Amino acid sequence: MPRIDALLSAGPTTSFEFFPPKTDKGETALRTTLNELEPLSPSFVSITYGAGGSTRERTHRLVVDLLTRTSMTPMAHLTAVNHRRAELQELLGRYLDAGVENILALRGDPPRDAEEVLFDLERAWQLVELAREVGGDAFSVGVAAHPAGHPLAPDLATDRKHLAAKLAVADFGVTQFFFEVEEYTRLVDDLAGLDCHTPVLPGIMPITNIRQIQRFAELSGTEVPPALADRFLALGDDEEAVRSLGVELATELCQQLLDADAPGLHFYTLNRSTATREIHANLGL
Numbered sequence: 001m002p003r004i005d006a007l008l009s010a011g012p013t014t015s016f017e018f019f020p021p022k023t024d025k026g027e028t029a030l031r032t033t034l035n036e037l038e039p040l041s042p043s044f045v046s047i048t049y050g051a052g053g054s055t056r057e058r059t060h061r062l063v064v065d066l067l068t069r070t071s072m073t074p075m076a077h078l079t080a081v082n083h084r085r086a087e088l089q090e091l092l093g094r095y096l097d098a099g100v101e102n103i104l105a106l107r108g109d110p111p112r113d114a115e116e117v118l119f120d121l122e123r124a125w126q127l128v129e130l131a132r133e134v135g136g137d138a139f140s141v142g143v144a145a146h147p148a149g150h151p152l153a154p155d156l157a158t159d160r161k162h163l164a165a166k167l168a169v170a171d172f173g174v175t176q177f178f179f180e181v182e183e184y185t186r187l188v189d190d191l192a193g194l195d196c197h198t199p200v201l202p203g204i205m206p207i208t209n210i211r212q213i214q215r216f217a218e219l220s221g222t223e224v225p226p227a228l229a230d231r232f233l234a235l236g237d238d239e240e241a242v243r244s245l246g247v248e249l250a251t252e253l254c255q256q257l258l259d260a261d262a263p264g265l266h267f268y269t270l271n272r273s274t275a276t277r278e279i280h281a282n283l284g285l
Contacts (some may be wrong), residue, residue, distance in 0.1 A: 001225060013044070019271060044073070067098065080108055085120040089133075135210075141171055146222070170198060202262050231245065247282070258283070
């Protein structure tokens with residue numbers, strides 16, 4: 001299976017992110033989406049991991065299924081929250097045995113209603129090191145990056161230092177979604193100023209439902225720029241107009257990122273294919 005660090009060394013990548021469905025209906029819809037996106041030949045696809053490990057088995061099953069039943073290269077998300085070190089070792093060993101070589105190592109968010117939260121590993125870099133301990137050089141390991149800074153960081157400068165240290169032990173990074181190219185270029189410049197040159201993939205989430213995206217942005221510690229939000233809100237309940245504008249603006253952002261020499265584009269699909277396919281076509285990918 002191709003390793004993501006090797007794919008990045010070969011040139012710009014395109015990748016799609018999905019989440020494990022909770023129902024049979026959702027699983028059917030995801031299968032349709034995967035069938036529609038597989039012909040685009042993504043460099044890799046990533047599968048998320050629910051808060052507190054709530055989708056652990058579904059994530060594992062979907063990742064292995066993608067590896068064995070499709071032409072797509074999967075990356076498994078793995079979070080430290082609410083997992084004992086031994087559990088994480090066991091999960092990494094299962095991925096290794098299944099031939100899964102790409103891991104996104106995350107500290108993770110606890111479930112909102114959790115009364116107790118366990119962190120045997122308190123930092124994502126510790127999970128990266130555990131992956132190295134379990135698999136040696138077998139894993140290509142990525143970490144998350146927040147262009148606006150992690151919501152728990154005391155300030156942006158502190159967050160950048162933590163991110164640079166995390167990227168120093170990882171093979172690549174993937175950002176949370178953002179909406180202006182300057183957010184990404186500022187992140188890359190700040191990291192370069194800390195002598196960190198590990199490739200960081202920009203995360204793209206086309207706006208097809210402004211209220212939904214605003215909620216996601218709030219949870220991730222960022223925001224939709226007010227002027228941008230106003231453009232969508234002015235369209236009211238015209239869903240097609242909102243989707244069309246979202247695709248147009250996401251296409252512009254992607255082109256700006258490619259022009260700024262981003263190492264690739266990582267699309268948050270929300271388990272739907274239409275917007276991603278249209279942007280992919282607009283860019284001539």
